Amino acid sequence: MSDSWDRPDPYGQQPPYGQQPPYGGAQRTESLAVASLVLGIAGIVICPIVCSVLAIIFGVQAKNKIRQDASLQGAGMAQAGFILGIVSLVLYAIIFLVAVILGASNSGSSSTSLGAVVHVLAA
DSSP: OOOOOOSSSSTOOOOOOOOOOSSOOOOOOOOHHHHHHHHHHHHTTTOOHHHHHHHHHHHHHHHHHHHOTTTHHHHHHHHHHHHHHHHHHHHHHHHHHHHHHHHHSSOSSSSHHHHHHHHHHHO
């Protein structure tokens, strides 16, 4: 007498809840993609430079791994973390430049604002 558990189901019923079908591989999310997204958000909110640079690096690495391995998911998270990292760096660079220009214009010197900015940046 053969065991009926070893045979495939002739009626095509679904496997029990929580089990993957035997013909498909399990999909998993790339951890670098998750890290890139979290660091991209943290780059805007908490720590702009370090978190943003890491979000960009992890996003690129995650996208490369996902391209190479078909069983990995998370390309959208990697792309979002990459974009958030770039946006955060650009945003804080603009804020820094505005602060430098405003600081140079309020310094009280008789030179032009552009000359004061160059003087502040050169110092």
